Amino acid sequence: MTNDNPYNFLPLQPTGRNETNTANTYAPEDMIKIYEQQCLTQVPEDKLTEFLPALKSFYDIDDNTLDISAIIFDAISDACIIYNHKIKTGDYQILGELIEEVIEYDEEATDKEGAEDKDIQAYTLECQRNFLINDIKMAYHFNLFIYGDGYSTLTKQKTLLEKMYWFVRGRFEEHLLDDSEDSESLESINKQLADLGIQAMDLTTIEQIINYVEDNIIDDAMVDTFNKLLDDAE
Incomplete structure (x- = not known):
């Protein structure tokens, strides 16, 4: 300087x-x-x-x-700037095998909606997407649930980025947390960010970054990989 x-x-x-x-x-x-x-x-x-x-x-x-x-x-x-933080989507990994899930049907609902839904198979797959915040790599593990043409994701609560997700979303979904009593605070998140050399964030910044993560967790390359795994399984 x-x-x-x-x-x-x-x-x-x-x-x-x-x-x-x-x-x-x-x-x-x-x-x-x-x-x-x-x-x-x-x-x-x-x-x-x-x-x-x-x-x-x-x-x-x-x-x-x-x-x-x-x-x-x-x-x-392929990066964007969110309130003085640059975030970029990194690479991904498939962490486990494709697991077929057994779906329990409500017989009454099935009779009303049609028995063809019973033919739809469901699978889960452990995945990881890496993101970079101010060029610092941060892992985001999630369990992918594939059902017919749709999918949903549920992240863990181990890495800092995952804790940031649950800090934003988990306040309304505490029943989904493994350890709901061991919740993070804005202060504890910012301390962990500081340890990585990332400047402090307010709640609005964290919410915008989590929105970015959710919008970019799955890309075309991952979809192609999932489709190949599904074709091989069927």
């Missing part, structure tokens, strides 16, 4: 000047880095008004360049 670079901006080499020759231009990947720094740098509240001018001065850029970097980030990056 120096007087010329008080926020530890990452030195980048511009590729040239813009069309009016008034500000630097950068390669797309460098513009993404600038955009990330703009959104992820922790700034003391009394320095907020100084931060953006300092960033623009350091890189000799204008508002238009920052706007373009945001567009590029949204267009080509």
